[in-house]
Amino acid sequence: MKVSELMTSHVESITPSTNLRGAARKMKEMGVGALPVVEDGKVLGIITDRDLACFAIAMGHDLNSAPVSKIMTTQVVTCTPDQDIAAAAKLMASSHIRRLLVLNGDASLAGFFSVDDLVRGSHELAGAVLEAATPVH
């Protein structure tokens, strides 16, 4: 089974200059827990609701002025739509994460592939990803 068969394709993104409050509002409105940070069609990083809640507030960032570029994760782990889900699962597990950004051949954003997408294809693979993931509790 390929990533393209299970992934979430219509993902919203935000720009690196979006402030933390704006990013949180977008996540709230869309009911999502992560957003890719994109500029000029290029994926620069990823930000999660956890980053916006714990990291931003614990570090005392000004939510109205600090840009997401300040707290986003830039080391993003990616896969392609035509990759096998087993390979994608292995990537998640070895990086101890629960979601991958899916990029097209031209490096443009194709979507997200998370453990919640993976579980619909394989309980075994999804369980293995959870087991390896950095505990969030």
Added chain:
Amino acid sequence: MKVQDLMKSAVETIAPMESTKEAARKMHDLHIGSLPVVDNGQLVGIITDRDICVRVTATGRDAISTRVKEVMGNAVKTCYADIEIEAAAKLMIDHHVRRLVVLDRNEAISGFLSVDDLAKTSHELASQVLEATIPIH
């Protein structure tokens, strides 16, 4: 296998009158995504990083003056430590949650069980919980 064999025993909690900034700091320092809220020894709710993202960061409320009780979810689900993990998984599935606060038979908090913990012993059970709970990408 019983819940007490798998759960995390050292549970951090927070009081309802604490600030959400304190909650965020605690979650950040301990690398966790949720805190049971305890008032005079009584479990009254649970606050998650998502609650903080959606109800503090997104709304522009001040994290220092906003109290945990204004933002927490009241519907925290619990289970007893001596039940089988299959029964705990069923509770998660039936209530559409990925975490349970674990109580001993005197109703005192004795641990915390999340779907990540389940994955350590059963990929199948963990995946069933994932499928039954609302996915946030």
